[in-house]
Amino acid sequence: MIDPSGYRAVAADELASAISKVPVEILVAFFREAFHWNSPKISNTISHVSRTWRAVALSDPLLWSTIHLTGSKPSYFTQLCLTRSKQSDLRVLYEKHVDVELGAALAPPFDPAIFYLPRCHRLELYFHNRSDAFPILAALKNARAPKLAFFELEIGGTPEHWDKSHYPGSIFTGGAPLLTAVVLKSVGISQCHVPLSNITVLSLKGCSPESGHYPYLNPFASEFVDILREAAPTLQCLALDGSQIFSRKDKPWSVAELPALTTLSFVNTAVDDRGAFQDYPRNFWKFVKMPRLEDLSLHSVDMLLLQEVWKALEGSGGARMKALSLYCIEGLQGLDKGVHEIFPNISSLAIDWSVVHGILSNIVYADKKITGLGSPPVWTLLEALRFEDSYDDDEADLVRRFIRDRKAIGLPFKTVTFMGRKLPHSFLHDARY
Numbered sequence: 164m165i166d167p168s169g170y171r172a173v174a175a176d177e178l179a180s181a182i183s184k185v186p187v188e189i190l191v192a193f194f195r196e197a198f199h200w201n202s203p204k205i206s207n208t209i210s211h212v213s214r215t216w217r218a219v220a221l222s223d224p225l226l227w228s229t230i231h232l233t234g235s236k237p238s239y240f241t242q243l244c245l246t247r248s249k250q251s252d253l254r255v256l257y258e259k260h261v262d263v264e265l266g267a268a269l270a271p272p273f274d275p276a277i278f279y280l281p282r283c284h285r286l287e288l289y290f291h292n293r294s295d296a297f298p299i300l301a302a303l304k305n306a307r308a309p310k311l312a313f314f315e316l317e318i319g320g321t322p323e324h325w326d327k328s329h330y331p332g333s334i335f336t337g338g339a340p341l342l343t344a345v346v347l348k349s350v351g352i353s354q355c356h357v358p359l360s361n362i363t364v365l366s367l368k369g370c371s372p373e374s375g376h377y378p379y380l381n382p383f384a385s386e387f388v389d390i391l392r393e394a395a396p397t398l399q400c401l402a403l404d405g406s407q408i409f410s411r412k413d414k415p416w417s418v419a420e421l422p423a424l425t426t427l428s429f430v431n432t433a434v435d436d437r438g439a440f441q442d443y444p445r446n447f448w449k450f451v452k453m454p455r456l457e458d459l460s461l462h463s464v465d466m467l468l469l470q471e472v473w474k475a476l477e478g479s480g481g482a483r484m485k486a487l488s489l490y491c492i493e494g495l496q497g498l499d500k501g502v503h504e505i506f507p508n509i510s511s512l513a514i515d516w517s518v519v520h521g522i523l524s525n526i527v528y529a530d531k532k533i534t535g536l537g538s539p540p541v542w543t544l545l546e547a548l549r550f551e552d553s554y555d556d557d558e559a560d561l562v563r564r565f566i567r568d569r570k571a572i573g574l575p576f577k578t579v580t581f582m583g584r585k586l587p588h589s590f591l592h593d594a595r596y
């Protein structure tokens with residue numbers, strides 16, 4: 164005789180969705196990635212396929228600690244996040260699109276309370292044009308953000324949307340004592356000043372040459388130096404993307420020392436040939452002193468700048484470097500000294516196709532030459548290699564030889580990372596570890 168209860172149990176198990184067996188950790192990650200939809204439907208959908216999700220969703224306040232805003236009023240989902248996040252710190256993302264229907268004169272005054280600053284730990288603001296950004300940033304002038312640790316601001320738009328009078332000036336003058344990381348994209352730091360006294364991470368992305376937004380969005384050299392000096396006591400990581408300085412004789416450079424700085428990223432200076440910015444890369448390396456720098460990343464720079472970097476770091480500065488990243492570099496082979504001569508003690512190297520031959524061919528040759536002479540090999544401390552893919556078989560062969568030769572001389576890599584869209588099998592073919 165067939166037991167109907169047992170039959171139903173078997174049938175239910177057979178019909179159960181495979182998704183119901185997915186670990187909660189994966190569902191949590193998926194839910195967080197889908198937060199930008201600003202809707203409870205994601206959580207409801209997951210509840211249908213995971214019996215434990217509802218309990219997790221109700222009991223984990225950190226799961227609801229991200230709020231995505233697109234208007235001037237909180238949505239139902241935002242209110243749900245505020246309730247379920249309890250009193251945990253918040254990450255607030257705000258995005259403002261161009262409003263062609265509602266003129267600026269008709270827009271109501273912006274209330275910064277929508278950012279929940281008493282609980283906000285991370286605030287990210289994205290504007291599609293400068294005119295929309297100004298009233299919101301102006302509303303933050305006297306704001307106090309007691310828990311804010313990370314602030315990011317990005318402003319887009321075309322030249323006709325940018326008004327020279329739209330300078331927000333200083334913000335968070337009411338205090339942001341925990342603010343340690345600031346990211347500004349296409350925003351002049353002298354025109355939107357944030358508290359820098361405790362900053363450890365500062366990332367500045369200048370306007371592109373095509374934007375036509377200079378010179379008034381970029382600080383003069385003297386203003387830029389003042390900014391660096393304000394952040395100098397605590398600044399550990401500095402990222403500079405694009406041209407930052409507008410040159411003028413009556414506002415010159417002067418020496419700025421960054422005693423705490425250990426990490427520097429210098430990006431996209433080779434693509435900007437505007438006369439007002441041509442002296443910026445050279446003067447930066449001439450006047451900015453970084454006595455503790457040990458992690459350097461150069462991206463899209465030309466040979467003239469490389470010569471300045473080599474000159475500034477040759478000797479003790481280069482010997483102190485532990486990590487080096489070189490991407491889209493031109494003219495490397497035209498320098499008097501090789502990379503391994505300027506940076507002899509690096510433990511991590513990240514490169515792309517543009518410098519493979521200029522670096523690895525010299526290293527492979529140098530290792531074989533000095534090994535035969537009984538001298539120490541090049542880069543004895545190098546443990547990690549990261550390479551962005553290419554479709555050149557010669558480059559793949561050179562990378563393979565470099566990896567094999569390092570092991571042959573008793574210095575194998577601990578980690579090898581391949582970045583990009585191409586599978587790494589062409590590099591690893593016939594390799595033995």
